[in-house]
Amino acid sequence: MSHxxxxxxxxxxxxxPPEPFVLxxxxxxxxxxxxxxxxxxxxxxxxxxxxxKQNGYVHxxxxxxDGTFEILIWRP
Amino acid sequence: xxxxxxxxxxxxxxxxxRFFLTAPLFAALAGILMLAAGPxxxxxxxxxxxxxxxxxxxxxxxxxIMTGALIQILPVVAGASxxxxxxxxxxxxxxxxxxxxxxxxxxxxxxxxxxVVAAALLASTAVVFVLAAGHALWGVPSTSPTxxxxxxxxxxxxxxxxxxxxxxxxxxxxxxxxxxxxxDLHAGWGLGAWAGVLLVAMAYVVVxxxxxxxxxxxxxxxxxxxxxxxxxxxxxxAAVMGSEGVIRLAQAGIALVGMGFATFTLRLQRQRRRxxxxxxxxxxxxxxxxxxxxxxxxxxxxxxxxxxxxxxWTPLFGILFGLGGFMxxxxxxxxxxxxxxxxxxxxxxxxxxxxxxxxxxxxxxxPLLWQMRAHFxxxxxxxxxxxxxxxxxxxxxxxxxxxxGWLAVNLFAAARLYRRxxxxxxxxxxx
Numbered sequence: 001m002s003h004x005x006x007x008x009x010x011x012x013x014x015x016x017p018p019e020p021f022v023l024x025x026x027x028x029x030x031x032x033x034x035x036x037x038x039x040x041x042x043x044x045x046x047x048x049x050x051x052x053k054q055n056g057y058v059h060x061x062x063x064x065x066d067g068t069f070e071i072l073i074w075r076p
Numbered sequence: 077x078x079x080x081x082x083x084x085x086x087x088x089x090x091x092x093x094r095f096f097l098t099a100p101l102f103a104a105l106a107g108i109l110m111l112a113a114g115p116x117x118x119x120x121x122x123x124x125x126x127x128x129x130x131x132x133x134x135x136x137x138x139x140x141i142m143t144g145a146l147i148q149i150l151p152v153v154a155g156a157s158x159x160x161x162x163x164x165x166x167x168x169x170x171x172x173x174x175x176x177x178x179x180x181x182x183x184x185x186x187x188x189x190x191x192v193v194a195a196a197l198l199a200s201t202a203v204v205f206v207l208a209a210g211h212a213l214w215g216v217p218s219t220s221p222t223x224x225x226x227x228x229x230x231x232x233x234x235x236x237x238x239x240x241x242x243x244x245x246x247x248x249x250x251x252x253x254x255x256x257x258x259x260d261l262h263a264g265w266g267l268g269a270w271a272g273v274l275l276v277a278m279a280y281v282v283v284x285x286x287x288x289x290x291x292x293x294x295x296x297x298x299x300x301x302x303x304x305x306x307x308x309x310x311x312x313x314a315a316v317m318g319s320e321g322v323i324r325l326a327q328a329g330i331a332l333v334g335m336g337f338a339t340f341t342l343r344l345q346r347q348r349r350r351x352x353x354x355x356x357x358x359x360x361x362x363x364x365x366x367x368x369x370x371x372x373x374x375x376x377x378x379x380x381x382x383x384x385x386x387x388x389w390t391p392l393f394g395i396l397f398g399l400g401g402f403m404x405x406x407x408x409x410x411x412x413x414x415x416x417x418x419x420x421x422x423x424x425x426x427x428x429x430x431x432x433x434x435x436x437x438x439x440x441x442x443p444l445l446w447q448m449r450a451h452f453x454x455x456x457x458x459x460x461x462x463x464x465x466x467x468x469x470x471x472x473x474x475x476x477x478x479x480x481g482w483l484a485v486n487l488f489a490a491a492r493l494y495r496r497x498x499x500x501x502x503x504x505x506x507x
Contacts (some may be wrong), residue, residue, distance in 0.1 A: 014288050014349045018417070042284035042291035044220045046155035063220060067284075067291025 005072055006038035013042050013068065021048055028057070028073065036074040044069055079503030085283075087148055089421045089494070094169050095144025096410055097491060100484040102136025102176055103403070105456075107477025115465035117473075121390040128180035132265060133398060135198065136176035141406050142274060143168050143205050144417025145413060146226075153281050154223045155243030156212035164208040165219055181506060187364070188248035195244035202237045206230050215234075221297035225277025228301045232269025233374050236314075239265055257323075265343050271402060273301045278409070286372055286412045287357050289344040296340070303333045328378035331371040338364045338371070355444040366400030375410075388462040395462065399476070400455040407451065407483060408434070414487060415439040418494040425501045433497065439490045447486055450479040 003009045010027055012020030022034055023038055031037050039045070044061060052073060060072045079505040106129040110117050113125030120126065133320035147165050151157040152418035158164050175198035198227035209230055210264040246253045284291050307329035314322035342364050345357065353361075373393050386392075422432035455474035457506035 009420070013291070016288065017285065043153070043281045044155075044222070045151055049155060063218065063294050066296050067293050067297065069220070069282075070134075 003038050003040075003070075005070060008035055009040065011040045013040050020045065023046060024073075025051075028055075033075075036038045036072050039071040039073060041071065042067060043068050045071065072076045083336065087151075087158065087165070088150035089417055090160045091164055091165035092144040092148040092417070093414075093491060094165060094488060095140045096414060096483070097487055098169070098173060099137045099140040099144075100480045102140070102173075102485065103480035104477045105136070105180075106130075106132040106474045107475075110476065112475030115469045118391045118462055118465045118469060119387065119406060121394075124183045124186060126391070128183040130398075131179050131183070133403070134174060135179065137400075138235070138271060138402055139202075140169070140172050140176075142271065143172065144210060145278075145409070146274075148413075148417065149278075150209060150212055150226070153278070154213060154216055154226060156209075158208050158212045158214045160208075164205065168201055168205045168208075171197055171204070175201060175428065189350065190337065191244050191248045195241050197409055199241050201238045202233055206233055211306045218276070219445065220280075221294070221301070222280050224298070225273055225280070225301040228305055229270055229274040229277060232265060232305070232308075234275055234306075235261065235265040240306075250497075254318075257315050260308060260323075261312060262313060263306060264327075264330070266398060267402070268304050268334075272304055272334065275402070275427060276300050279341060279500060282362070282409060282412070283341060283344060286409075287345060287360070288349040290347050292344070293341070299334065300337055304330055307333070324378040331375040334371045335368055335375070338367045355448050356408040356412050358445075359404045359411070359448055362448075363404030363408065365402050366396045366404065366455065367402075370401060392459065392462045395455065395458045399458065400452075404451065404455075407448075411439060411444050414490050418490060422494065422497050422501070424488055430501050430504060433493070435493050438493055439486065442487050443482075443489075447479065447482040450475065450482055454479045454480045 008027065008031060010020070010023050012023060015023070020039070020041055024037070029035055039048075049059060056075055057073050058076050059074075062070045064070060085469040107140070109125055109129050109132065113123070113129075116123050117129060119129075144165065147158060147161050147168075157260040175194050178190060178194035178197065181187070182194050209226075213223070213227055213230070216223060218227065239258065243255070243258050243262055244257065245251065246258065280292050282298050283289055307326040311323055311326035311330075313325060314320075342361065345361060345364075346411070348357070351359075370393050373383075373389070377389065415438040418438045419432050419435050426432055454472065457468060457472035457475050
């Protein structure tokens with residue numbers, strides 16, 4: 001799946017917890033340096049934010065019209 | 077990379093679980109009270125037994141579960157952690173449990189001093205909770221409609237407490253206030269600004285997450301909580317000014333917003349990705365239809381005030397909205413939250429070496445479905461009992477007590493399994 005914000009996209013909108021978390025962690029493990037990961041979710045994943053911070057990642061979140069939170073994740 | 081979900085700031089399961097396990101007992105007690113009081117309990121909302129049963133359900137069941145769930149869920153949905161979750165849980169659980177029983181007793185025995193003590197205890201407990209949750213949310217930006225809704229709901233709870241305290245003092249001291257108008261406003265703040273807004277804010281997260289539906293659109297999500305709050309403020313102002321017409325207009329506005337939200341949620345449910353309807357889905361579906369029916373009553377009564385003069389209007393509205401609506405939605409959520417939390421804590425304790433039982437094993441579906449049928453059966457019997465109290469109040473009260481006793485049995489079974497597995501994990505790690 002491709003998206004204007006990133007070519008590396010995890011669409012976790014219809015997945016039950018903890019699958020979105022597990023998929024995101026796995027994708028980050030293999031994310032090439034300098035790339036950004038886009039996570040699509042119907043809620044703000046605050047527990048994930050904490051783990052990202054602990055592991056040196058930053059994120060930028062946008063709530064779009066259909067209720068999707070677009071969470072762009074990268075290592076600065 | 078850290079593989080398991082982050083628990084560094086998650087409260088222990090003991091914090092919310094105490095609320096979830098005792099809440100059904102208060103509702104069961106309300107059912108037993110209906111049995112003891114007989115048809116009179118449905119005769120008027122001012123009957124002592126009716127007031128006692130109402131508060132056993134709203135404070136003993138609803139407020140308990142809502143505060144308990146918030147202690148657990150604030151870090152997850154808002155990134156806001158309570159500083160001392162277990163201490164807050166102990167204080168709030170103790171205060172609400174004792175306060176609910178004392179309040180019910182004060183109504184039944186007509187004791188003014190007990191009423192004042194109960195109101196003071198409940199008010200101070202609610203303030204402790206609002207301070208703890210408010211402190212956690214302080215400085216958290218409202219980046220999602222859920223966070224903004226939670227903040228508004230906490231303000232709503234303060235309003236409920238203020239109005240409830242005024243009512244208790246007014247009843248105990250014989251102040252010359254307009255009690256029916258004040259009681260309506262207290263109920264409006266309790267069911268609208270607190271419970272309603274909280275439910276809406278939580279629905280944004282839990283409906284798509286647990287029922288695999290599309291999301292609520294962003295614009296609608298931002299607007300629903302203030303669209304409940306603003307008419308309530310208008311209602312409050314009109315109550316002070318004594319303007320009956322404006323009160324009715326505000327009530328009609330709240331009814332329309334609530335009906336719109338319930339209809340939209342039912343539509344989302346129809347678009348779900350999971351084919352099977354589990355107990356949570358059905359509890360929500362039934363609950364939303366009950367809410368629609370109750371709010372239709374409110375809308376018609378706002379347009380035709382003589383309708384609400386019928387003796388059965390308030391009991392029927394309360395049964396449909398509170399028991400058929402809120403209790404159903406809350407129980408539906410509990411049936412997801414309890415096994416999920418147990419699984420999460422067991423997975424974490426097992427550290428990937430000892431696997432946790434699946435959520436379906438922690439809380440098997442079959443007893444939940446039967447408990448749900450008992451609950452909706454009890455609501456149907458209570459609804460019919462409003463029309464024929466002399467014949468149906470006893471079977472309805474008994475059915476309601478049984479349904480809630482059953483809920484307690486289901487939740488205790490999950491808690492027992494959790495404790496057993498946790499002991500096994502500890503024993504394995506020590507050996």
